[in-house]
Amino acid sequence: MLQRRLNEQAAKEQALRRPTADPFTQPEEEAASPAVAQRPAAPAAAPQRAAALEKRAALPGKLVQMRKMLRPKLLKTPDEADHWNRDDADKIQIITERLTQMVTKLANERPEFRLSQAEFAQLREALLDDLLGFGAIQPLVEDTSVKEIMVNGPAHIWAEKKGLYETEFTYDDEDHLIWTAQRIVRRMGRRVDRAHPMTDARLPDGSRVHIVTAPSALNGTTITIRKFPAKPLTVEDLISFGSLTRETAQFLEACVKSRLNIVVSGGTGSGKTTLLNVLSAYIPEDERIVTVEDAAELQLKQPHVVRLETAPPMPDGDGKIGMLTIRDLVRGSLRMRPDRIVIGECRGGEALDMLQAMNTGHDGSLTTVHANNPRDTITRLETLVLMSGMDLPIGVVRRQIVSAVDMIVQIARLKDHSRKIIQITEVQGMEGEQVTLQDIFIYRQPGSNSMTPLSVGGGVLESTGFRPSFIDRLEENGFRLSSRIFGSGQTRFVKN
Numbered sequence: 001m002l003q004r005r006l007n008e009q010a011a012k013e014q015a016l017r018r019p020t021a022d023p024f025t026q027p028e029e030e031a032a033s034p035a036v037a038q039r040p041a042a043p044a045a046a047p048q049r050a051a052a053l054e055k056r057a058a059l060p061g062k063l064v065q066m067r068k069m070l071r072p073k074l075l076k077t078p079d080e081a082d083h084w085n086r087d088d089a090d091k092i093q094i095i096t097e098r099l100t101q102m103v104t105k106l107a108n109e110r111p112e113f114r115l116s117q118a119e120f121a122q123l124r125e126a127l128l129d130d131l132l133g134f135g136a137i138q139p140l141v142e143d144t145s146v147k148e149i150m151v152n153g154p155a156h157i158w159a160e161k162k163g164l165y166e167t168e169f170t171y172d173d174e175d176h177l178i179w180t181a182q183r184i185v186r187r188m189g190r191r192v193d194r195a196h197p198m199t200d201a202r203l204p205d206g207s208r209v210h211i212v213t214a215p216s217a218l219n220g221t222t223i224t225i226r227k228f229p230a231k232p233l234t235v236e237d238l239i240s241f242g243s244l245t246r247e248t249a250q251f252l253e254a255c256v257k258s259r260l261n262i263v264v265s266g267g268t269g270s271g272k273t274t275l276l277n278v279l280s281a282y283i284p285e286d287e288r289i290v291t292v293e294d295a296a297e298l299q300l301k302q303p304h305v306v307r308l309e310t311a312p313p314m315p316d317g318d319g320k321i322g323m324l325t326i327r328d329l330v331r332g333s334l335r336m337r338p339d340r341i342v343i344g345e346c347r348g349g350e351a352l353d354m355l356q357a358m359n360t361g362h363d364g365s366l367t368t369v370h371a372n373n374p375r376d377t378i379t380r381l382e383t384l385v386l387m388s389g390m391d392l393p394i395g396v397v398r399r400q401i402v403s404a405v406d407m408i409v410q411i412a413r414l415k416d417h418s419r420k421i422i423q424i425t426e427v428q429g430m431e432g433e434q435v436t437l438q439d440i441f442i443y444r445q446p447g448s449n450s451m452t453p454l455s456v457g458g459g460v461l462e463s464t465g466f467r468p469s470f471i472d473r474l475e476e477n478g479f480r481l482s483s484r485i486f487g488s489g490q491t492r493f494v495k496n
């Protein structure tokens, strides 16, 4: 009797060590016993994995219950798997072995939890997603055509590929979702809980995550992930998407190389950072560039780049210790002998430091501002400067802006979901207390004289016919401009 038990135990252990039959290929009937769970599986091959990804959308009730019950038990400590990755075969093996043992034991004790081979495989994938990945949204995380993922509580998950759509994926419940949210931020030393209901973080691959939870998130925990592009969009991509014309690209290149101070302006997700990256690529290789960002997204290829990113306060400090803001970094960057400063986005008092830098010999600096048109950009900059806490008269602020900023490039996401440069505008000067702006290029119906850019597709980015006053600077830098460039309609550029 004892010998038989020992033999059975040995057989079980042997099965656990076996270099794994693939559970996806087993016929279901063969597996309809607790013994199914005795086969730990190797990571599935790609087509099997694709099939598993598809199946994951709808877990049956029994598996939802088991997923919830087993999830915390599969780890030795809650943070054990924080740095484990979804594609790490060793870690997959560890979890599979633990799961196999637990499922076997559970099936012996509670027959209602016996699993077929297919059910086991489904449960295993779901738990691997939870423990090593991003839970229910793992297929979206792995899908390289998905650029953005938006979780609006457990039941509604949206994604952006070419356009925005609601996906079939769901978290089982709020517990499942907050579990994932906490796993995402823990590895970055952040927290999401009642004491920290809103958190921003950057994943190791550069993707940006924003999380809001109770009591502020009324639909349930809300996660927004902006994926970091493995290969950033280039000017050629933007030209091929119709976001700008080749001529305007050449004009922008001339402006960056001639050290104009440029502000890229646009709404949320309009493509500001992408355009800033494209413009920054024109900075000559022999210049020392300092980039300052909230979450580092810029991918400059030049050899002499110093990348700075804001630091959040220490999780257990007084809410300030260890913190570095964009403003701190912009001020610090001025002492680093930069030729150029590229600021990811101005959204606070750092606008004042940036304008001062632009006005004091750091020509050729670039930044983005959240605004809907060039006139708004000026107003926004005024507001941001006032946020610095300096009690400056508005006239002084305006003059600072006018003497610092040479040009505003307005980008927008149009109604047809395309992203386009819709205005390139010179900041000319002041008339009385008013800032004068002059559009150089505008996105409009071909042949139309409209001075208001189109908000739908179907237009072209045309020259308005006005010669910018900085044309001499471009020419001094070797950009000889054909006399027709600023004639209304087509543009022509020649580099000496």
Ligand SMILES: Nc1ncnc2c1ncn2[C@@H]1O[C@H](COP(=O)(O)OP(=O)(O)OP(=O)(O)O)[C@@H](O)[C@H]1O
Pocket (backbone or CB within 6 Å): 147, 148, 229, 233, 238, 241, 243, 266, 267, 268, 269, 270, 271, 272, 273, 274, 275, 418, 419, 420
């Ligand atoms: N010209 C473009 N054509 C098509 N897609 C683009 C274009 N520019 C950016 N994108 C895509 O749009 C998304 C948002 O781009 P980006 O991060 O540059 O926008 P943003 O304005 O900086 O956003 P935010 O306001 O969140 O900072 C990204 O997925 C990016 O790949």
Ligand SMILES: [Mg+2]
Pocket (backbone or CB within 6 Å): 272, 273, 274, 345
């Ligand atoms: Mg951005």
